[in-house]
Amino acid sequence: MSLVIRGGRVIDQKGERKIDVEIGDDGRIAAVGTGLSAEADLDASGCIVSPGFVDLHAHLRQPGQEEAETIETGARGGSLGGYTALVAMPNTEPATDSVAVVEQVRSLGRESMCEIVPSAAMTVERAGEDMAPMGELVDAGVGIFTDDGTGLQDPRLMRRIMEYSTGLTGRLGRPVILAQHCEVSALSAGGFMHEGEWSSRLGIPGQPAEAEELMVMRDIALVRLTGAHMHFQHLSTASSVAMVRGAKAAGLPVTAEATTHHFTLTDAACASYDPVFKVHPPLRTDEDVAAIKEGLADGTIDAVATDHAPHAPHVKERPFDEAPPGMLGLETAFSLTLTESGLDLPEVLAVLSWRPAAIAGLTDRHGIFVEPGAPANLCVIDPDETWTVSGAAMASRSLNTPYEGRSLRGRVRHTIRAGEPVVVDGEACR
Amino acid sequence: MSAAAEKETSDGTLEVADPGALGRHLLGIDGMDRSTLEDVLELTDAFAEIGRRPIPRVPALRGRTLATVFFENSTRTRMSFETAARRLSADTISFASGSSSLSKGESLRDTVEVVSSYGVDAMVVRHPMAGTAHRVAEWTDAAVVNAGDGCHEHPTQALLDCYTLRDHRGSLDGMRIAIVGDVRNSRVARSNVLAFNALGAEVVLVAPATLLPPGVGGWPVVVAHELDPLLADLDAIYLLRIQRERITEGLIPSIREFATDFGLTATRTAQLREDALILHPGPTNPGVEISGEAAADPRSVILDQVANGVSVRMAVLFLLLGSGRSASGDVGPVVDQVDREVKR
The missing domain is CATH 3.40.50.1370 (Aspartate/ornithine carbamoyltransferase)
Structure with missing residues (x-):
């Protein structure tokens, strides 16, 4: 069924224009302009039409932890948040370290409301000991490798993986992306929040900012040595941002993401002792939040990611040390980036859509120019609508949003995935 | 009365x-x-x-x-x-x-x-x-x-400690109290810093740098790394229990070195004022943070703490x-x- 998105302002990499968008039966944009007609209309008056968002960092928990989330529910939440593609993290059970699990994730994703892009572990079982079959995985279409959840501790193995990845560029058709969760576990072990005045006051053992920074420093040095492309996940400290800025200035092939929680919350939130505020890397200080925003403003940080990490309610009802780290993010990311990142609207869309799409190698279909012939992966957002966050109202199987009860501005109205309206007027269509 | x-x-x-x-x-x-x-x-x-x-x-x-x-x-x-x-x-x-x-x-x-x-x-x-x-x-x-x-709080311990000090001195106002040892891992220390302060006492935390909490600079206390220069000037000395795990955690080199530098030995006890009070939350490690002589000294109020x-x-x-x-x-x-x- 063809349809016209009518009355909105399109913003993409080419800029802003007031045009309607016609989507054909083939799932592609058929025409843009005015006076378009089709079988159905989607009202976009007062709204922005943007290329759909791409999340570089989503924990969809399947296979293995379906109690917390499934690919279906995670993708539904993604659609409601304006996402048309989600990079699925490989810390599944079993870990996504083989073509078999990659194919399982991809096949479950095919039925879902977002495009699911499986990433794979750098090491077998994410154990940090032996290299995963990267060539085989690249041949299966995997372009992002990460042991996310832990950093790869062994510098020698990291160097070898970096070197090995550079030889796979031809087979993938673009450079392989290695994505690092920077955390030196010898420094972070036994710490459950940011180490500082708050951790001392609350009596919660902390982990120092340096646990992250040492690995950022190491990997920048190894990128210089090997020429591999390193993507730094969820940067959370001022010094990490400064080091990545320096690496980019030196022309090294590095990219970086920041999560919404690392520029909207601080370690003071842990004063409630509610593990909904427990996350790795931990919530940091006001100074770190300011540095993340500066990094977003000057392009040091390429993308906003969610690190969407659902956990079943009963495991978040454990004591702070025993509760697993992580928080929901897919349905709140746009509003928080719009209102708290300090970026103007086109930049908000850039860090949520086309920049992450480029890192994930998806620019043929996500983060597109809104023009005839392009695959219709779009979202329509109302920058003025306010809404109240409720974990229970979210699509996720879990409830662990740290923004419960908060009133946010900016909401996703419609999401179109491969031409299909999957979210209409803020409601998921399936 | x-x-x-x-x-x-x-x-x-x-x-x-x-x-x-x-x-x-x-x-x-x-x-x-x-x-x-x-x-x-x-x-x-x-x-x-x-x-x-x-x-x-x-x-x-x-x-x-x-x-x-x-x-x-x-x-x-x-x-x-x-x-x-x-x-x-x-x-x-x-x-x-x-x-x-x-x-x-x-x-x-x-x-x-x-x-x-x-x-x-x-x-x-x-x-x-x-x-x-x-x-x-x-x-x-x-x-x-x-x-x-x-390692957060133990409020009834702090209340009983304040009661014990007040029982012997009438008031904590103006008292100079040293809390000595593993402050970093101590809920007793956190609660007592707050309570002693609120009641008008001056608190000195005495510990090796590794046994102090990160960010202690923001606490309403004086920090010291040497015990001996303070002894003659204290109204009360509060010894914290040290756990052997602190060695494997790399926080101190040995129990012996800790006891030598921070333990309330008989020699140090002799340097305390006549009216100084010796407290410990129990159970003690005799010979480590507190010597047998100090625990048995007439100035020790450790058993009063238990009763209170x-x-x-x-x-x-x-x-x-x-x-x-x-x-x-x-x-x-x-x-x-x-x-x-x-x-x-």
Whole structure:
């Protein structure tokens, strides 16, 4: 069924224009302009039409932890948040370290409301000991490798993986992306929040900012040595941002993401002792939040990611040390980036859509120019609508949003995935 | 004559502190002001008097049930709370689990809701992780007393320490108190820094740099890394227990080096003032943070601390459960009963 998105302002990499968008039966944009007609209309008056968002960092928990989330529910939440593609993290059970699990994730994703892009572990079982079959995985279409959840501790193995990845560029058709969760576990072990005045006051053992920074420093040095492309996940400290800025200035092939929680919350939130505020890397200080925003403003940080990490309610009802780290993010990311990142609207869309799409190698279909012939992966957002966050109202199987009860501005109205309206007027269509 | 007894009124009853002084729970010293602390200490005098009677028992909390919920072993603290409860005629039940909820597969909330279902009026919670008592308080209608949460707080310990100091000195105002040893991992130190400060004392933390909390610069204390220059100038010295794990954690090179630099040896004890007080939360490591000579010194008030612990906990339980804080909302009779039994 063809349809016209009518009355909105399109913003993409080419800029802003007031045009309607016609989507054909083939799932592609058929025409843009005015006076378009089709079988159905989607009202976009007062709204922005943007290329759909791409999340570089989503924990969809399947296979293995379906109690917390499934690919279906995670993708539904993604659609409601304006996402048309989600990079699925490989810390599944079993870990996504083989073509078999990659194919399982991809096949479950095919039925879902977002495009699911499986990433794979750098090491077998994410154990940090032996290299995963990267060539085989690249041949299966995997372009992002990460042991996310832990950093790869062994510098020698990291160097070898970096070197090995550079030889796979031809087979993938673009450079392989290695994505690092920077955390030196010898420094972070036994710490459950940011180490500082708050951790001392609350009596919660902390982990120092340096646990992250040492690995950022190491990997920048190894990128210089090997020429591999390193993507730094969820940067959370001022010094990490400064080091990545320096690496980019030196022309090294590095990219970086920041999560919404690392520029909207601080370690003071842990004063409630509610593990909904427990996350790795931990919530940091006001100074770190300011540095993340500066990094977003000057392009040091390429993308906003969610690190969407659902956990079943009963495991978040454990004591702070025993509760697993992580928080929901897919349905709140746009509003928080719009209102708290300090970026103007086109930049908000850039860090949520086309920049992450480029890192994930998806620019043929996500983060597109809104023009005839392009695959219709779009979202329509109302920058003025306010809404109240409720974990229970979210699509996720879990409830662990740290923004419960908060009133946010900016909401996703419609999401179109491969031409299909999957979210209409803020409601998921399936 | 005790301070409380001095307030005896013409009809022979005692004026006790405002029973509402603590609010619904006792989770920490953080947030308590000087007058609240003083109210609790003043009320403790009345309960200390009960403890000295031939039959140290009053019916103030008859029919109430107190549960000790301990996720970490602490025989002394549990016995102290149970003794306090029984002297007030409350019933006690206990839940003890050395293992974490993680290994049991049950969430903390499940455990709390099960214990609540026995109809308890108060839960005394001990847990190896900070903040657990705060979480428990969100999940139960019972009054919650924090009996130690990780390296966060141990408020009744601080209250009994303040009571002990006040009992010997009349007031903490202007006292210079050194807290010595593993401050970093000590809930006792955190609670005492807050309580001693609120009551007008100056606190000096004395420890190797690795045993101080990160960010201690923001605390209302003086920090020192050497004990000897301070000894002659202290009104009280408070030794903290050191655990052997601190060596494997790389925080100190050896127990011997720690004892040499920071232990209250006989030599150091001799340098203390005549009127200085020696405190320790127990159990002690003789010869490590405190020598046998120091523990046995006439200036040591370690056993007073234990005895005062029962009186302070009686006061706390009375404040939280007495004064008509029954589930039925039946205020009058309980207050009358306390008037008869406690104020007699």
